[in-house]
Amino acid sequence: MAWHSEAPPSARAAAMVHALQPSERQVIELVTASPTAAIEWTAQEVAERAGVGRTTVMRACQSLGYRGYPQLRVALAAELGAAQAAGGRVGPAGGEPSALDRIVHEIGETARSLVASASMLDGEAIDGAVGRIAGAQRVLVVANGLSSAVASGLAMRLSSHGRHAEFIADSLAQQISARHLSVRDVCVVVSGSGANDASLRAAAAAGAAGASVIAITSFAASALSEAADLALVIAPSGVTFRDELEHASRVSLLLFAEVLVRAVVRAAGGRAQSAHAHTLEVISEHLEGE
Structure with missing residues (x-):
């Protein structure tokens, strides 16, 4: 690569x-x-x-x-x-760091590694993904296992800004829905490992339907990145890949999903702003009832 x-x-x-x-x-x-x-x-x-x-x-x-x-x-x-x-500072000089000291230190380490995680992204792939998601007739977001929360949040955030996106939790239903896509549609597959069998089957079904397949993954060389039309690689947030394997954190993918939505919103322009205003109206009405 x-x-x-x-x-x-x-x-x-x-x-x-x-x-x-x-x-x-x-x-x-x-x-x-x-x-x-x-x-x-x-x-x-x-x-x-x-x-x-x-x-x-x-x-x-x-x-x-x-x-x-x-x-x-x-x-x-x-x-x-x-x-x-x-x-x-990790802790007081000459003393054992407190729980707070350790937490603050680990937050700092994670923040620094998050900046590094974006260094694997390719500008052309990002532009292509943003354009395809913004302009697609239908957007299906797929994930399984630990990445499901990332995909669910991505679909919800896109929908709240007027770019309707579907997230289906059941793996079989994912494949069926993916196979019903068309060349005008996009399937976003989120998989930290890029090797989840159910997610790979959904990606294959979407590809067979002629839809654009966009992978969001943590690893540059994986079955998913090879199967996708566009691969958005977000390096794991651990200081080393041993940390990632031990903790299987998805924090870098969660952050990327958030900023990807913002990029799609900017690409959508006024339509997204109008939709977001409607979303805020619903939220406001809910808060008034609390």
């Missing part, structure tokens, strides 16, 4: 975890787990510490879009420097 120069190593690693060979994954896990130390290592030292050959280190670096380990070291140093510049 074409990498964006501003995408930091942690975001690239998180987005490519499914595409890495096991030996390459060992290299990247080692380097991202100890970035400060890795900056000082040579490619041979990385190979010895990871228990792989030096050529594997080279392939791992190239899988992340770098020519070799020297370029990865420079990128690691840049990312580490940016994180340190933005870092703050």
Whole structure:
């Protein structure tokens, strides 16, 4: 894939975890787990510490879009420097951090990683997705598992702004509805892993119907991104892809869904503004009855 120069190593690693060979994954896990130390290592030292050959280190670096380990070291140093510049207090000097200190620190870490997560997005894919969603006759939003909440929220937010969108929870009903789409319609498939079988079947059904398939996923190399007409890759929000695998957070996808709606609203222009005004009227009437 074409990498964006501003995408930091942690975001690239998180987005490519499914595409890495096991030996390459060992290299990247080692380097991202100890970035400060890795900056000082040579490619041979990385190979010895990871228990792989030096050529594997080279392939791992190239899988992340770098020519070799020297370029990865420079990128690691840049990312580490940016994180340190933005870092703050974790706890009182010489004392154990409180629960509040830890929460504030983790919020800061998540905020910084969210900025990095957007570095994987492609401008042409974004423009194409926004235009197709705004102009489609029908929009079907599909997701299963942990991504369902993201898809449900996306459909609701689009509908509240006058861009009616459907979200169907049942996996079989998703496929049936997707197969009934047409070339004038769009199917948005949300899958963090990009490998959910039910979501993939819905994407295939939509494609067979001639509809545009737009993937919103966390990984650049996945079955879903390959099946979609447009793939919007939001890197996982964990500091490393090990964090993402352990916690399976969808916070980066939730945030992206929100800003995607705003982009569609801007593309829709006055029609969306009028619809949003009607939505606010309904909300206002509900609040008056509280």
